[in-house]
Amino acid sequence: MRKVGIVGAGITDCRGRWVEATFWDLFQQATRRACQDAKITTDEIDSVIYGIYNDIFEHQAIPESSLTGIIGMANKPGTRVTTGGATGFYAMRMAVMEIASGMSDVVLCIGGEKATDCYDPRSKTATPMVVDTIAKSWDPFYEYPLGATASDSYMQICLAYNDEYPNDIGVPEVRAKIIEMLCHAGNRNPHAQRRLETVTAEQVMASRWIIAPLLRLLEACMYTEGAGALIFACEEKAKEISKRTGVRPIWIKGVGAANESYQPGRGGNYKRLPRIDSDRIAAERAYAAAGVKPADIGIVELHDAFVAQLMVTMAEMGFVPAGQSRRLVDDGIMVDVKSLRDDQRPPKGQVLVNPSGGLIFGGHFVGGSNMFSTWSCRREMLARQIPLGLIHGTGAINACYGGAIVLELGE
Amino acid sequence: MTHHDRNTVLPPDYDLAPEYSEVEGRDGKTYLQFATQMTTFYKQTYGEHSRFFLALREGRLIGAKCPKCGNVAVPANTWHCPICNFAEMQEVELPHRGVLAQTAPITIFPSSSFIGDAPFARGYVDVATDAPIAGFLPSRLRTTTGLVRPGIFVKGIELKCVFEDATVGCIRDIFWVPMSEVPAQLRNKQPLRASELDFASPTPPAMAVTPAGKDRLLQALEAMRQLMTKVEKSPRAQKDLQGQDAVVGVHTSGGDFGLRVANSRLHVLDALPAKVDFTIVAGDPGIFTRWVHDGSLTDAAVEGSLWLPHKEAFRLLPVLDRLPRSTRRDLHSS
Numbered sequence: 001m002r003k004v005g006i007v008g009a010g011i012t013d014c015r016g017r018w019v020e021a022t023f024w025d026l027f028q029q030a031t032r033r034a035c036q037d038a039k040i041t042t043d044e045i046d047s048v049i050y051g052i053y054n055d056i057f058e059h060q061a062i063p064e065s066s067l068t069g070i071i072g073m074a075n076k077p078g079t080r081v082t083t084g085g086a087t088g089f090y091a092m093r094m095a096v097m098e099i100a101s102g103m104s105d106v107v108l109c110i111g112g113e114k115a116t117d118c119y120d121p122r123s124k125t126a127t128p129m130v131v132d133t134i135a136k137s138w139d140p141f142y143e144y145p146l147g148a149t150a151s152d153s154y155m156q157i158c159l160a161y162n163d164e165y166p167n168d169i170g171v172p173e174v175r176a177k178i179i180e181m182l183c184h185a186g187n188r189n190p191h192a193q194r195r196l197e198t199v200t201a202e203q204v205m206a207s208r209w210i211i212a213p214l215l216r217l218l219e220a221c222m223y224t225e226g227a228g229a230l231i232f233a234c235e236e237k238a239k240e241i242s243k244r245t246g247v248r249p250i251w252i253k254g255v256g257a258a259n260e261s262y263q264p265g266r267g268g269n270y271k272r273l274p275r276i277d278s279d280r281i282a283a284e285r286a287y288a289a290a291g292v293k294p295a296d297i298g299i300v301e302l303h304d305a306f307v308a309q310l311m312v313t314m315a316e317m318g319f320v321p322a323g324q325s326r327r328l329v330d331d332g333i334m335v336d337v338k339s340l341r342d343d344q345r346p347p348k349g350q351v352l353v354n355p356s357g358g359l360i361f362g363g364h365f366v367g368g369s370n371m372f373s374t375w376s377c378r379r380e381m382l383a384r385q386i387p388l389g390l391i392h393g394t395g396a397i398n399a400c401y402g403g404a405i406v407l408e409l410g411e
Numbered sequence: 412m413t414h415h416d417r418n419t420v421l422p423p424d425y426d427l428a429p430e431y432s433e434v435e436g437r438d439g440k441t442y443l444q445f446a447t448q449m450t451t452f453y454k455q456t457y458g459e460h461s462r463f464f465l466a467l468r469e470g471r472l473i474g475a476k477c478p479k480c481g482n483v484a485v486p487a488n489t490w491h492c493p494i495c496n497f498a499e500m501q502e503v504e505l506p507h508r509g510v511l512a513q514t515a516p517i518t519i520f521p522s523s524s525f526i527g528d529a530p531f532a533r534g535y536v537d538v539a540t541d542a543p544i545a546g547f548l549p550s551r552l553r554t555t556t557g558l559v560r561p562g563i564f565v566k567g568i569e570l571k572c573v574f575e576d577a578t579v580g581c582i583r584d585i586f587w588v589p590m591s592e593v594p595a596q597l598r599n600k601q602p603l604r605a606s607e608l609d610f611a612s613p614t615p616p617a618m619a620v621t622p623a624g625k626d627r628l629l630q631a632l633e634a635m636r637q638l639m640t641k642v643e644k645s646p647r648a649q650k651d652l653q654g655q656d657a658v659v660g661v662h663t664s665g666g667d668f669g670l671r672v673a674n675s676r677l678h679v680l681d682a683l684p685a686k687v688d689f690t691i692v693a694g695d696p697g698i699f700t701r702w703v704h705d706g707s708l709t710d711a712a713v714e715g716s717l718w719l720p721h722k723e724a725f726r727l728l729p730v731l732d733r734l735p736r737s738t739r740r741d742l743h744s745s
Contacts, residue, residue, distance in 0.1 A: 019444065020436040059449055119446075120523040121427045132522035140453075141460050142486065142549045145582050146533050147525040152516040156535070160513035163566040209713040211516045212561050264512065264535050268482050268494045268544035273513045273535065 008038025014363025085395025186357025628665025
């Protein structure tokens with residue numbers, strides 16, 4: 001396989017709603033910025049991978065088809081990826097494969113979502129219809145008719161973890177402290193949806209319940225509209241572009257993915273309820289491919305749909321043992337970005353988690369949320385000279401899709 | 412949501428008026444938006460799932476069992492075992508009892524299709540408990556002890572499968588209740604019908620009055636009386652209460668009192684009214700003090716520290732929760 005690098009990135013502002021732009025313009029904005037960042041024109045791009053999660057959000061069954069011309073991808077190969085919350089991750093995996101295989105030298109990988117044009121006529125607000133549009137990712141025979149939603153599906157796993165490992169993610173103070181740190185991170189991301197907010201641990205614990213006892217309002221991700229684009233290139237092209245821009249390439253060191261069964265159960269190939277095995281397997285595969293271990297990683301940008309899930313995922317990815325995720329806070333393993341200078345590496349034994357503010361403070365435009373994570377990880381690795389970073393994506397019912405990518409700072 | 416009680420798949424108010432309206436952007440410019448929809452109707456086959464849903468119609472629960480590994484697919488959603496190179500599976504009759512596989516989430520903020528149903532509990536039920544390998548059934552969970560709250564549907568509790576009186580062939584034809592709530596003589600009945608259990612008149616939990624509770628109730632009553640006076644002067648709060656009409660009895664560990672909501676006003680009644688629409692129970696009367704100081708009765712119900720008999724009672728809570736904020740906004744601005 002050929003070596004693959006990231007040489008450019010661009011994201012739009014993350015907003016609760018863009019009335020000023022449809023997804024056409026959001027994708028163009030992100031493409032424009034990524035091309036500027038890499039100092040390339042679209043002529044140099046061989047193919048495009050689109051990450052768009054849900055046709056119902058975009059209100060079009062082949063949404064990427066309307067983008068081809070306006071983002072400069074006419075007459076080039078283009079593939080759309082849609083894998084729930086893990087859409088961005090799988091789109092990036094596809095972009096890596098295109099180049100590693102030799103089929104393309106330079107690939108645009110772009111994802112985004114237009115989520116809040118949805119409107120619920122009875123409550124006269126967007127949210128219940130947004131929730132319903134996501135709920136349509138569940139099957140029409142068993143799960144959807146019972147009223148499944150994304151938050152209670154993720155909480156099903158977190159509650160099961162909490163049954164198995166009490167006194168871990170169930171400790172409100174620990175979750176609230178993590179939120180406080182994520183808020184500090186969101187404050188320094190110029191594109192973050194909630195960059196102007198100040199949220200304290202006390203406010204988190206006083207905020208309204210969404211699902212007791214693991215999810216309060218201030219512990220949940222947002223609905224975001226926006227797009228994020230990355231430029232992937234083969235080694236030769238990456239080095240050439242890097243000379244042009246004066247910015248070091250970020251190499252793809254290892255990619256791992258795993259999807260658990262849709263249905264939970266006991267034994268066999270059923271999904272194991274108390275755990276997110278997909279995250280664990282994906283991370284193990286990415287580490288093995290990269291020849292690294294969790295302790296080598298200085299920065300993680302992970303898919304934090306909910307803070308309790310962030311804790312479980314950090315355990316699955318090996319930063320803390322399962323059942324002891326509270327050590328992220330108790331032992332200071334998760335470093336508060338506020339305690340570091342903008343060019344400072346996290347001290348040994350500590351890891352920077354979601355310096356973008358994550359999906360909770362930064363933004364969650366589903367199809368491109370993992371590109372948003374990569375945009376941030378690259379930015380921080382370059383600014384702080386962090387040798388190794390990790391990207392994580394999760395999605396679908398009960399968090400059953402998982403993906404992880406190890407990134408390496410190039411010369 | 413099912414349409415058991417409707418003539419159409421979509422509820423009649425699930426629609427929008429055609430509209431092309433202007434909306435202001437962050438840049439101060441005018442943009443245009445249009446009301447539209449993406450509805451698709453289906454006559455969707457249950458296909459290979461049909462046997463499971465046909466069985467539900469008959470008051471039976473079936474799984475598909477692999478003769479090689481003993482895997483039981485619950486529900487019977489495949490007939491070829493994915494573990495055993497797709498060996499053909501056989502229909503097995505499942506017991507109408509099971510075990511909750513994990514503590515169940517309670518949904519407070521439902522999707523648009525389920526507005527009005529919240530709060531409700533869903534969970535995975537281990538039905539083929541004798542099988543070495545088995546799928547879990549996605550299930551609706553109900554209790555006869557009032558509104559669903561944390562502490563009831565916890566991992567490992569034994570559950571009884573209950574069939575709606577009229578079954579149509581839908582996963583909502585069944586739900587599960589804690590076995591401990593089912594009268595002994597009904598526990599082995601198959602199928603047990605919903606009308607054989609009493610969901611309509613739950614018994615409020617008994618509440619012993621304590622000296623500490625009495626002190627806290629006095630504080631709560633004082634706080635609520637202040638709120639009552641403020642509502643008298645607050646147009647926002649009165650608007651919140653518009654159209655609400657309820658007399659609520661409240662049992663606490665400090666004694667009983669009443670709340671009456673009528674004519675856009677809130678009344679705090681020192682004693683339990685003779686006739687109430689429903690009764691709620693709070694171990695700690697401090698819940699009501701915290702409510703007045705921008706806490707939340709809804710949150711108390713969601714946590715399970717405030718007992719409610721039914722969903723109608725739950726729907727009043729967000730209205731009450733708005734009052735402290737509304738009065739503060741009005742009395743600050745004046």
